[in-house]
Amino acid sequence: MPNLNALIVxxxxxxxxxxxxxxxxxxxxxxxxxxxxxxLINNFEVKETFRNGMEVQWTLRxxxxxSSEYEDSLRELLRETKPLQAHGKIRVLMxxxxxxxxxxxxTTYSTAITNESLVRAAIPDYRPGPPPVRLASGVYHxxxxxxxxxRSKYHVETKQPAEVAGIExxxxxxxxxxxxxxxxxxxxxxxxxxxxPCTSDEPTTNILLxxxxxxxxxxxxxxxxxxxAIATDVVDGAELERVxxxxxxxxxxxxxxxxxxxxSKLREVLRRNVRIAQQASNTGIAAYRQEINKLRSDFAxxxxxxxxxxxxxxxxxxxxxxxxxxxxxxxxxxxxxxxTISEMLLxxxxxxxxxxxxxxxxxxxxxxxRDKARANPMFFFDSxxxxxxxxxxx
Numbered sequence: 377m378p379n380l381n382a383l384i385v386x387x388x389x390x391x392x393x394x395x396x397x398x399x400x401x402x403x404x405x406x407x408x409x410x411x412x413x414x415x416l417i418n419n420f421e422v423k424e425t426f427r428n429g430m431e432v433q434w435t436l437r438x439x440x441x442x443s444s445e446y447e448d449s450l451r452e453l454l455r456e457t458k459p460l461q462a463h464g465k466i467r468v469l470m471x472x473x474x475x476x477x478x479x480x481x482x483t484t485y486s487t488a489i490t491n492e493s494l495v496r497a498a499i500p501d502y503r504p505g506p507p508p509v510r511l512a513s514g515v516y517h518x519x520x521x522x523x524x525x526x527r528s529k530y531h532v533e534t535k536q537p538a539e540v541a542g543i544e545x546x547x548x549x550x551x552x553x554x555x556x557x558x559x560x561x562x563x564x565x566x567x568x569x570x571x572x573p574c575t576s577d578e579p580t581t582n583i584l585l586x587x588x589x590x591x592x593x594x595x596x597x598x599x600x601x602x603x604x605a606i607a608t609d610v611v612d613g614a615e616l617e618r619v620x621x622x623x624x625x626x627x628x629x630x631x632x633x634x635x636x637x638x639x640s641k642l643r644e645v646l647r648r649n650v651r652i653a654q655q656a657s658n659t660g661i662a663a664y665r666q667e668i669n670k671l672r673s674d675f676a677x678x679x680x681x682x683x684x685x686x687x688x689x690x691x692x693x694x695x696x697x698x699x700x701x702x703x704x705x706x707x708x709x710x711x712x713x714x715x716t717i718s719e720m721l722l723x724x725x726x727x728x729x730x731x732x733x734x735x736x737x738x739x740x741x742x743x744x745x746r747d748k749a750r751a752n753p754m755f756f757f758d759s760x761x762x763x764x765x766x767x768x769x770x
Contacts, residue, residue, distance in 0.1 A: 378647075379404040379405065379570075380402075380403050380404055380572065380643050380646075381403055381404055381405045381406070381407060381467075381569070381570060381571040381572065382399050382402075382403040382405075382406050382407065382571060382572055382574040382756060383407040383469075383562060383565065383566040383569060383571040383572065383573055383574060384396070384399070384406065384407065384408055384409075384574050384575075384576065385558070385559060385562045385563070385566075385573050385574065385575050385580050386409045386413075386440065386558060386562065387575075387576065387577035387579070387580055388441050388442060388443055388446075388508070388509045388555075388577070388579075389442075389443045389446065389577070390443070390445065390446050390449040390450045390453065391408065391450070391453070391576065392576070392617070393453060393620075393621065394617035394618070394620045394621045395576055395617060395758065396408075396453075396457075396466070397617075397620040397623065397625070397628045398613065398616055398617055398620055398708075399574065400460075400465060400466075400628055400629075400632055401628070401631060401632055401635055401636070401639070402608070402639055402643075402708070404636075405464055405465055405466065405467055405571075406465070406466050406467070407466075407467045407468075407469055407566075407569060407571050408450075408453075408454070408466060408467070408468055408469065409468075409469050409562070410454075410468050410469060410470050410471065411446070411447045411450045411451055411454075412470070412471055413469070413470070413471035414439060414440055414442075415436050415437060415438055415439045415440055415514065416437055416438035416440075416481055416482065416485055416554075416557035416558065416560075416561055417434050417436065417437035417438065417478065417479075417481065417482055418436060418471050418472075419434075419435050419436050420433045420434065420435070421434065421471060421472055421478055422434040422478050422479045422482070422530075424479065424522075424528060424529065424530070426522065426523050426526045427526065428523060428526070430523045430526075432521050432522065432523075432528075434479075434482075434521070435515075436514050436515070437482060437514060437515045437516075437519070438485065438514060438515070438516055438553065438554055438557040438558075439511075439512035439513075439514045439554065440554055440557075440558050441507070441509040441510070441511055441512075441551055441554050441555065442509060443509055454468060456625070457625060459625070460625060460629070465629070465632075467569075469565065469569065473565070473568060475568035475569075476564055476565065476568050479528075479529070479530040480530065480564075480721075481557070481560060481561050481564065482530055483530045483531075483532060483725065484560050484564075484721050484724055484725060485553075485556065485557040485560050486517060486532065486534050486728070487532065487534050487535075487724050487725045487726075487727065487728025487729060488556050488557075488560060488724045488728060489517060489537045489538060489552075489553045489556055489557075489728075490534055490535040490536065490537055490538050490727075490728040491538060491590070491724070491727060491728065492538040492539075492540065493586055493590070494538075494556060494583065494586050494587065494590070495537075495538040495539070495540055495549065495552045495553070495556070496540045496552075497579075497582040497583055497585070497586040497598065498551075498552040498553075498555040498556050498579050498582065498583050499540070499543075499548055499551060499552045499555075499579065500578050500579060500582055501578070501579065502543055502548055504544050505544075505546060506546045506547055507546070507547050507548055507551045509551070511547050511550045511551060511554065516550055516553050516554070517537050517553070518537075532725070532729055533729065534728050534729060535728055535729070537549075537553070540552070555579050555580065555583065556583055558580075559580050559583045559584065559587075560721075560724075563584070563587075563717060563720075564717065564721070567717045572754045572755065572756055573755050573756070574755075574756040574757075574758075575755070575756070575757050575758060576758040578759075581757050581758075581759070581760065582598065584755055584757075585598040585601045585602055585711075586598045587720055587724070588601045588711070588713035588720070588755075589601050590723055590724070590727070600661075601711060601713060602711070602760045603665075604664070604665065604668055604711050604712070604713075605709040605710065605711045605757070605760055606646070606649065606668070606671065606672055606675055606709060606710050606711075607708070607709050608642065608646070608675075608708045608709060608710050608756070609708045610639075610642075610679050610682045610683050610686060613708050613758070634685075635682070635685060635686065638681065638682045638685045639682060641678050641681070641682070642675065642678050642679065642682060645671065645674055645675045645678055646675075646710055646754065648671060648674075649668070649671055649710070649712045649754070650712050650754060652664065652667045652668070652671070652712075653712040653713070708756060708757070708758055709756070709757050709759075709760055710754050710755065710756050710757075711754070711755050711757065712754050712755075713755065
């Protein structure tokens with residue numbers, strides 16, 4: 377049976393140890409970003425050679441917003457999990473990878489930030505005053521570098537970057553752009569690593585739901601996409617995390633060895649969701665929603681079986697976490713958006729171009745050839761937001 381791997385999409389804050397421990401009880405491996413991956417484009421990460429032989433190396437573009445403790449906390453986490461890394465349970469992703477053309481991150485990002493709905497979705501925490509995390513200085517849009525008479529293959533003429541009406545900026549628009557860029561970078565990386573994007577923060581969740589809605593072949597809102605979710609937690613996720621905070625990594629692995637064989641049945645039901653989603657573009661969203669409801673029923677039966685196995689565990693933390701009782705809704709949820717990552721990115725690029733047509737077609741063939749992202753992705757969310765449409769206007 378194929379592995380199910382989770383790539384934790386970075387957020388403004390370092391990943392919690394308890395979250396990683398919980399994911400190790402469901403996924404075969406958990407992928408974390410190395411703290412040195414600090415921007416959409418890191419220094420000298422992209423090199424472009426032109427017809428005259430001149431090579432241009434890109435400098436930093438769109439530095440990621442991070443809390444003050446982010447790097448120190450993540451480095452400490454990576455040091456203490458080296459035994460798990462040695463056995464492949466936790467994988468650390470270095471910034472550069474030959475699996476992807478990283479210059480396309482800039483192209484996709486440049487068109488994505490012209491989408492007002494996406495820019496709004498990325499700052500659900502907006503309030504008057506400065507943002508909660510400091511933005512580093514750097515290039516955020518509109519920069520292209522090439523020798524005289526040449527043109528970068530990543531440069532496209534885009535619409536103007538979007539601004540959200542009604543906000544007192546103070547850096548919030550830049551924060552939104554950076555969060556969008558970070559999400560784009562890591563959903564592409566997840567595809568390259570045969571992993572599934574997993575989010576634990578509201579801004580990233582909102583971005584993914586909005587992306588999925590805009591890329592769907594059927595008219596969907598972000599709320600519609602969220603309604604396609606299947607709750608995957610067998611025990612209360614928040615309670616389990618509270619218990620796992622103090623559970624040693626070795627004990628987590630002991631629990632994992634006992635529970636993972638039973639969890640595999642749950643995961644096979646989820647894979648059926650991917651196969652159903654692949655047919656959704658032909659059958660329509662209404663038929664897909666019906667199939668999701670059937671799948672939820674099958675999944676609930678499997679969850680009852682796994683919950684019974686959880687109740688047998690006498691290891692540290694397992695029985696305590698069951699104190700809230702049985703099978704619960706909420707917590708970790710999965711959504712299979714009826715589109716591929718390639719199609720999602722192409723929708724972004726096409727909608728953000730100043731003039732579509734030839735340029736969109738060129739990137740169509742290029743992205744599909746480079747990314748080879750033909751499968752419908754499963755996204756995992758630690759929690760789904762309240763109805764986006766019911767949020768107060770910013």
